Amino acid sequence: MIDSKIPAGPLEHKWTDYKGHCKLVNPANKRKLEVIVVGTGLAGASAAASLGELGYQVKAFCFQDSPRRAHSIAAQGGINAAKNYQNDGDSVFRLFYDTIKGGDYRAREANVHRLAEVSVNIIDQCVAQGVPFAREYGGLLNNRSFGGTQVKRTFYAAGQTGQQLLIGAYQALERQVALGKVKMYTRHEMLDVVVIDGKARGIICRNLVTGQLERHFAHAVLLCTGGYGNVFYLSTNAMGSNVTAAWKAHKKGAYFGNPCFTQIHPTCIPVSGDHQSKLTLMSESLRNDGRIWVPALKGDKRAPNDIPEEERDYFLERRYPAFGNLVPRDVASRAAKERCDAGYGVGTTGQAVYLDFKFNLINKYGKAEANKLGIANPDTNTLIKLGNEVVKEEYGNLFDMYEKITGENPYEVPMRIYPAVHYTMGGLWVDYELMTSVKGLYALGEANFSDHGANRLGASALMQGLADGYFVVPYTIGNYLADEIATKPISTSHPAFEEAEQKAAARINQLLSIQGKQTVESFHKRLGRIMWDKCGMARDEKGLKEAISAIRQLKAEFWSDVRIPGGSDQMNPELDKAGRVADFIELGELMCQDALDRKESCGGHFREESQTEEGEAKRDDVDYAYVAAWEYQGDSQWQLHKEALQFEVAKPSQRSYK
Amino acid sequence: MQHYTMNLTLKVWRQKNASTAGHFETYPVAEISSEMSFLEMIDVLNEKLIKEGKEPIAFDHDCREGICGMCSMYINGRPHGPWQQNTTCQLHMRAYKDGDTIVVEPWRANSFPVVKDLMVDRSAFDRIIQAGGYISVNTGNAVDANAIPVEKEKADSAFAAAACIGCGACVAACKNSSAMLFVSAKVSHLALLPQGHPEKKKRALSMVAQMDKEGFGACTNTGACEAVCPKGISIENIARLNREYMMAGLSESE
Ligand SMILES: Cc1cc2nc3c(=O)[nH]c(=O)nc-3n(C[C@H](O)[C@H](O)[C@H](O)COP(=O)(O)OP(=O)(O)OC[C@H]3O[C@@H](n4cnc5c(N)ncnc54)[C@H](O)[C@@H]3O)c2cc1C
Numbered sequence: 041m042i043d044s045k046i047p048a049g050p051l052e053h054k055w056t057d058y059k060g061h062c063k064l065v066n067p068a069n070k071r072k073l074e075v076i077v078v079g080t081g082l083a084g085a086s087a088a089a090s091l092g093e094l095g096y097q098v099k100a101f102c103f104q105d106s107p108r109r110a111h112s113i114a115a116q117g118g119i120n121a122a123k124n125y126q127n128d129g130d131s132v133f134r135l136f137y138d139t140i141k142g143g144d145y146r147a148r149e150a151n152v153h154r155l156a157e158v159s160v161n162i163i164d165q166c167v168a169q170g171v172p173f174a175r176e177y178g179g180l181l182n183n184r185s186f187g188g189t190q191v192k193r194t195f196y197a198a199g200q201t202g203q204q205l206l207i208g209a210y211q212a213l214e215r216q217v218a219l220g221k222v223k224m225y226t227r228h229e230m231l232d233v234v235v236i237d238g239k240a241r242g243i244i245c246r247n248l249v250t251g252q253l254e255r256h257f258a259h260a261v262l263l264c265t266g267g268y269g270n271v272f273y274l275s276t277n278a279m280g281s282n283v284t285a286a287w288k289a290h291k292k293g294a295y296f297g298n299p300c301f302t303q304i305h306p307t308c309i310p311v312s313g314d315h316q317s318k319l320t321l322m323s324e325s326l327r328n329d330g331r332i333w334v335p336a337l338k339g340d341k342r343a344p345n346d347i348p349e350e351e352r353d354y355f356l357e358r359r360y361p362a363f364g365n366l367v368p369r370d371v372a373s374r375a376a377k378e379r380c381d382a383g384y385g386v387g388t389t390g391q392a393v394y395l396d397f398k399f400n401l402i403n404k405y406g407k408a409e410a411n412k413l414g415i416a417n418p419d420t421n422t423l424i425k426l427g428n429e430v431v432k433e434e435y436g437n438l439f440d441m442y443e444k445i446t447g448e449n450p451y452e453v454p455m456r457i458y459p460a461v462h463y464t465m466g467g468l469w470v471d472y473e474l475m476t477s478v479k480g481l482y483a484l485g486e487a488n489f490s491d492h493g494a495n496r497l498g499a500s501a502l503m504q505g506l507a508d509g510y511f512v513v514p515y516t517i518g519n520y521l522a523d524e525i526a527t528k529p530i531s532t533s534h535p536a537f538e539e540a541e542q543k544a545a546a547r548i549n550q551l552l553s554i555q556g557k558q559t560v561e562s563f564h565k566r567l568g569r570i571m572w573d574k575c576g577m578a579r580d581e582k583g584l585k586e587a588i589s590a591i592r593q594l595k596a597e598f599w600s601d602v603r604i605p606g607g608s609d610q611m612n613p614e615l616d617k618a619g620r621v622a623d624f625i626e627l628g629e630l631m632c633q634d635a636l637d638r639k640e641s642c643g644g645h646f647r648e649e650s651q652t653e654e655g656e657a658k659r660d661d662v663d664y665a666y667v668a669a670w671e672y673q674g675d676s677q678w679q680l681h682k683e684a685l686q687f688e689v690a691k692p693s694q695r696s697y698k
Numbered sequence: 699m700q701h702y703t704m705n706l707t708l709k710v711w712r713q714k715n716a717s718t719a720g721h722f723e724t725y726p727v728a729e730i731s732s733e734m735s736f737l738e739m740i741d742v743l744n745e746k747l748i749k750e751g752k753e754p755i756a757f758d759h760d761c762r763e764g765i766c767g768m769c770s771m772y773i774n775g776r777p778h779g780p781w782q783q784n785t786t787c788q789l790h791m792r793a794y795k796d797g798d799t800i801v802v803e804p805w806r807a808n809s810f811p812v813v814k815d816l817m818v819d820r821s822a823f824d825r826i827i828q829a830g831g832y833i834s835v836n837t838g839n840a841v842d843a844n845a846i847p848v849e850k851e852k853a854d855s856a857f858a859a860a861a862c863i864g865c866g867a868c869v870a871a872c873k874n875s876s877a878m879l880f881v882s883a884k885v886s887h888l889a890l891l892p893q894g895h896p897e898k899k900k901r902a903l904s905m906v907a908q909m910d911k912e913g914f915g916a917c918t919n920t921g922a923c924e925a926v927c928p929k930g931i932s933i934e935n936i937a938r939l940n941r942e943y944m945m946a947g948l949s950e951s952e
């Protein structure tokens with residue numbers, strides 16, 4: 041049986057009760073306890089800083105050249121919090137409810153409620169650190185709205201919210217480094233977890249500059265290593281984002297939760313050709329002001345501005361009048377795919393739809409500005425000019441980014457967008473305390489499976505990462521470490537460290553010795569193709585089975601024909617990439633396995649076999665209201681454990697945004 | 699937008715590690731699409747090198763969307779290449795035409811030693827932040843986020859300064875290898891906000907002291923940094939830092 045350790049009592053008291061009763065570690069003992077934090081994104085940096093402040097001895101690791109460069113830096117649109125500063129009916133309960141519903145009733149109520157509770161503290165903390173959120177003229181904080189909600193609860197800093205939040209957490213982290221409480225290891229990649237007597241006691245990592253393998257001991261290990269969207273090769277994730285740390289933990293006994301739950305984001309810049317190395321997101325916040333459409337006429341090749349209003353199909357507004365352009369991501373993505381598959385797509389490839397700002401530019405912003413300036417009966421050009429200025433302030437960096445990539449000016453022509461892989465709801469299974477199924481091994485942020493069910497709402501990942509790191513783990517880790525105060529540091533010459541390092545070294549040597557003909561990149565691309573085609577926006581039994589056998593074949597080919605230049609005792613980015621791709625291949629198989637097992641459609645997981653007559657996802661609460669927690673049992677073998685989900689407060693209903 | 703393909707000659711700095719000398723290598727690259735990004739063009743070259751049994755060119759990159767600050771190429775004598783307010787990863791090949799020769803080097807500055815090929819060590823920037831680039835507030839200490847209103851204008855200026863991505867192009871562009879733009883951006887970001895006031899004197903003094911200790915050169919106001927900064931960080935920040943530093947120095951000696 042899986043024990044998720046959800047505290048007893050009414051939902052809204054669980055976290056308060058937990059905090060009131062969990063074990064504490066006194067300051068003198070904290071100084072003797074060591075904690076490893078792998079990853080310095082929002083989750084890792086906030087955890088490492090907070091644990092350092094509490095007095096633990098922390099070691100933090102990242103593979104980039106500075107902790108400030110973690111992938112969180114790229115988050116654009118914003119962070120949710122139930123502050124209700126807008127007086128528009130928001131509350132902790134509503135944020136909880138929206139998240140559960142948005143996740144299509146596949147997340148744990150207790151975790152999500154806690155997330156909504158601490159969301160308000162996050163904003164306070166960030167402002168105190170100097171995060172320059174957008175403000176109104178009165179000096180108070182501004183909000184915008186995001187998909188899947190009907191309130192304005194998203195705090196933001198232009199289109200650079202992740203950057204500003206991460207810099208806040210990074211500065212807090214560097215402060216602890218200066219105080220000697222955190223030791224920072226940059227350009228280090230974790231290659232294994234060391235488990236002794238059933239407890240995580242350290243890690244093996246590779247110094248990416250020298251190539252040396254290193255051993256590090258700790259009383260507890262936190263994996264804050266981000267999501268695995270790059271299993272699809274093309275995604276909005278940073279190039280280095282990988283599953284390696286989580287995957288190695290999985291192989292050491294940590295269950296992997298809901299691996300097939302991936303989020304395909306509706307508004308990304310479309311693929312331009314085979315050379316494409318990554319995809320760029322255009323933030324969901326743009327859907328506040330942009331309207332999505334395709335020509336109503338199949339194969340209409342006219343330039344977008346030449347297509348008159350009545351010949352446009354605003355398909356989201358048509359299909360989902362209540363939420364319109366602000367339906368959740370999974371719904372918006374599938375609707376765009378449906379139009380493109382039916383032949384209404386635009387651009388050279390036909391794999392794109394328009395995101396058009398003109399209407400709101402003129403009617404919302406232009407008119408409001410003209411009013412403020414007292415311009416009576418402004419003409420359209422004046423309105424556009426005035427509207428442009430507001431839009432520039434709100435989204436300037438995104439518009440610039442679009443123009444740099446496509447060479448087109450989105451102030452004048454509508455953006456072309458298409459769905460792309462963006463986020464992974466699945467991840468290491470964790471209990472209420474964020475501990476994996478290996479004692480003393482925790483997973484935070486995107487690396488865990490916890491709060492977003494089968495679909496994440498926009499602006500909730502930043503919230504979750506910071507909740508986990510600033511406000512959850514500092515409490516829950518104490519509950520574990522309180523029993524470890526008598527554990528003396530274990531020498532890294534312990535046989536378990538010895539063995540783990542030897543295994544890591546052997547794998548590196550094996551990879552280098554293959555000396556085949558095909559590059560790592562070419563394998564990664566092929567894996568991505570399989571995953572996108574068969575385990576992407578729509579999945580079915582036949583395709584998934586084909587994918588599994590194709591992946592097995594790819595794996596065999598990889599291990600007999602990959603070519604990696606250079607050696608192991610030097611900086612070798614190709615070698616690092618090879619290790620990551622090898623892990624992605626194994627993960628890909630498990631994702632397909634999980635997708636195959638879950639015969640219902642829910643959230644981002646759309647099984648062709650399970651849809652309503654109108655083509656909406658059809659959930660099956662009788663058979664599938666569970667978290668799939670997969671236990672590794674050897675090469676291509678897993679055992680499925682089911683954590684039943686109980687909904688005591690948010691009663692499941694078929695999601696409707698109509 | 700008209701797309702085209704081109705053939706180019708690349709001259710790239712190759713250096714095994716920090717302790718060996720480097721040199722330029724020349725590589726022809728063919729059939730490059732104008733729609734590629736500059737780094738995708740390097741990817742194409744690297745794939746070719748690997749297939750030829752050679753070592754690919756090492757370079758730093760991660761987000762490839764101009765925000766992580768990792769990419770750092772000195773292209774035809776200009777950090778991040780020819781476009782204004784742009785990072786290397788966002789430079790696209792439509793900036794070039796068939797037959798062009800492109801010279802690619804790492805950042806050149808004593809405080810940024812080369813790690814390998816086009817990668818440099820910018821950890822000096824982290825150490826400057828450690829010296830005081832933060833507000834000392836432990837988790838849980840904060841008051842309600844709306845308790846202290848901040849004038850919109852100040853908040854916007856703080857944000858503009860905080861937009862720095864820590865790439866180091868400013869240092870690479872400066873003939874003195876000065877880090878003043880980077881340091882002033884952080885000092886301004888925090889000094890402009892009421893939350894940053896209590897520590898502002900100490901912050902300016904210790905960050906500048908650390909900057910000097912790291913061996914960055916003096917600022918002689920050439921403005922080269924501002925011209926290449928991908929985030930448009932203004933040299934007005936340097937003026938502000940100088941003011942903050944002077945005032946801090948005065949009150950320190952009282
Ligand atoms: C383009 C984009 C825009 C987004 N916009 C938003 C938004 O507006 N709002 C929102 O809420 N969410 C957004 N998201 C999602 C959100 O940014 C991420 O889910 C979140 O930042 C993840 O944070 P993290 O701390 O879990 O991981 P990351 O920030 O990914 O950090 C991972 C860390 O782990 C380290 N690491 C990984 N593997 C290893 C290893 N093997 N060894 C050592 N270190 C390792 C890395 O170095 C890094 O420090 C966006 C995502 C993308 C891609």
Ligand code: SF4
Nearest residue numbers: 862863865866868927
């Ligand atoms: S000031 Fe500009 S050039 Fe210098 S590090 Fe910051 S972003 Fe880069």
Ligand code: FES
Nearest residue numbers: 760762767769787
């Ligand atoms: S790769 Fe991140 S800024 Fe260029």
